[in-house]
Amino acid sequence: MALLTSLPRGTADLLPAESWKWQRVEQTLRRLSALAGVEEIRTPTFEHTELFHRSVGDTTDVVQKEMYTFEDKGGRSVTLRPEGTAGAVRAFVQNGLAGAAASPVRLYYFTSCFRYEKPQAGRLREFHQYGVEMFGSADAAADAELIAFAQGIFDALDLAAQVRLEINSIGCAHCRADYHRALREYFSARRDELCETCQDRLERNPMRILDCKSPVCAAIAAGAPKILDFLCEDCQAHFDALRARLDALGVAYTVNPSIVRGLDYYNRTVFEFVTDRIGAQATVLGGGRYDTLVETLGGPSVPALGFAMGLERLQLLLENVGFWQAAAPPEGCRIYLASLSPAASDAAMKLAHELRRAGIAAQSDLCGRSLRAQMKYAGKLGAPYCVVLGDDELASGVCRLKDMRTGEEKETALAALAEAVRG
Numbered sequence: 445m446a447l448l449t450s451l452p453r454g455t456a457d458l459l460p461a462e463s464w465k466w467q468r469v470e471q472t473l474r475r476l477s478a479l480a481g482v483e484e485i486r487t488p489t490f491e492h493t494e495l496f497h498r499s500v501g502d503t504t505d506v507v508q509k510e511m512y513t514f515e516d517k518g519g520r521s522v523t524l525r526p527e528g529t530a531g532a533v534r535a536f537v538q539n540g541l542a543g544a545a546a547s548p549v550r551l552y553y554f555t556s557c558f559r560y561e562k563p564q565a566g567r568l569r570e571f572h573q574y575g576v577e578m579f580g581s582a583d584a585a586a587d588a589e590l591i592a593f594a595q596g597i598f599d600a601l602d603l604a605a606q607v608r609l610e611i612n613s614i615g616c617a618h619c620r621a622d623y624h625r626a627l628r629e630y631f632s633a634r635r636d637e638l639c640e641t642c643q644d645r646l647e648r649n650p651m652r653i654l655d656c657k658s659p660v661c662a663a664i665a666a667g668a669p670k671i672l673d674f675l676c677e678d679c680q681a682h683f684d685a686l687r688a689r690l691d692a693l694g695v696a697y698t699v700n701p702s703i704v705r706g707l708d709y710y711n712r713t714v715f716e717f718v719t720d721r722i723g724a725q726a727t728v729l730g731g732g733r734y735d736t737l738v739e740t741l742g743g744p745s746v747p748a749l750g751f752a753m754g755l756e757r758l759q760l761l762l763e764n765v766g767f768w769q770a771a772a773p774p775e776g777c778r779i780y781l782a783s784l785s786p787a788a789s790d791a792a793m794k795l796a797h798e799l800r801r802a803g804i805a806a807q808s809d810l811c812g813r814s815l816r817a818q819m820k821y822a823g824k825l826g827a828p829y830c831v832v833l834g835d836d837e838l839a840s841g842v843c844r845l846k847d848m849r850t851g852e853e854k855e856t857a858l859a860a861l862a863e864a865v866r867g
């Protein structure tokens with residue numbers, strides 16, 4: 445029974461006391477997206493498993509340890525999306541957006557993501573992201589635009605002082621060959637201390653060791669050679685151009701040569717916004733450039749980049765800095781229509797529907813309650829206005845409109861209620 449009535453580990457319910465805060469953040473993000481020409485895309489919750497192997501990468505923690513993968517009744521292997529980029533790129537390719545839309549194409553999404561991780565504060569098995577993907581520019585101007593846009597989100601939510609931007613470049617396939625060689629050399633000396641997965645990564649993709657969650661691997665990785673020392677001329681120039689652009693835009697950042705990100709599709713620019721205010725899971729937003737992914741997934745050669753923000757972590761941050769203290773929750777009910785008789789109850793319900801059509805949040809009794817109980821309920825709703833309808837009010841078409849905050853009452857025609865209570 446307990447299994448049936450309790451949440452699966454790492455998932456959460458979002459109740460009305462909190463959901464309005466999510467709606468407010470969503471409104472802000474949708475507004476900022478529209479201002480920057482970023483349009484919404486919605487993709488399926490599950491995709492063919494192969495999509496994530498090809499994009500996120502076979503040697504990542506996400507693919508090796510964390511995916512919710514199962515066979516459907518048709519015998520196909522499908523996976524609940526662990527992140528949003530792969531699906532967005534698949535949709536970009538499959539729907540021919542590369543040719544059809546004005547370039548760069550800018551897309552955003554709100555998605556639930558699923559990763560079988562060890563749950564803790566800010567780390568869930570089902571979590572939510574707001575993500576942005578931009579297709580069609582290889583220029584560092586696009587990287588700077590995207591990062592400045594992300595910074596703008598924190599500015600709009602009054603969080604600029606709570607986060608810091610860290611950037612890095614992880615080069616391209618060309619410069620990574622030398623880097624991989626250096627990493628193999630470094631880690632080979634301490635091979636036996638690495639976890640089993642990382643011993644395998646040493647051969648297949650040594651950069652992944654830098655992102656391992658095992659504390660022993662992380663400690664060894666801290667002393668590993670840094671990719672920035674291995675950038676080829678073009679990647680170095682791209683990184684320099686990005687830094688110059690960010691400086692010109694007044695976006696403050698630090699270069700953190702340890703950022704490699706946990707997904708394989710990145711090249712060149714990677715970045716994260718981190719905070720000290722939400723505990724160990726400090727990265728609120730992460731992203732980077734992925735110039736080869738569109739082609740890898742069967743599309744034309746289109747450079748691209750993007751980021752995603754963890755919405756649970758963002759809410760945790762907003763909560764911890766007291767953001768909501770000054771915010772008013774949405775008004776649930778503007779006017780409560782109490783009734784004294786069955787006929788009045790009918791009229792109250794009809795009036796409530798008319799008021800709603802006029803854009804006023806209205807409620808009437810649905811439980812056959814006494815007047816006293818109805819007024820108690822109106823109090824719980826926090827309705828600022830109330831009227832009591834009885835036979836007299838129905839006959840005259842006039843009621844006493846009570847302002848619950850001041851106790852004042854004034855005669856008002858039923859037909860004029862909407863205007864009388866409009867905020």
Ligand code: HAM
Pocket residue numbers: 526527528529530559561566567568569570571572573575576577706707727728729730731732749750751752753754755756757
């Ligand atoms: P990611 O770094 O794996 O990147 O995830 C982005 C953000 O999602 C993280 O910074 C974090 O805030 C949040 N997040 C990740 N895992 C969890 C979890 N288990 N529980 C709660 N929040 C979590 C991506 O997913 C890339 N697709 C981002 C991207 C878009 N890159 C390019 N375009």
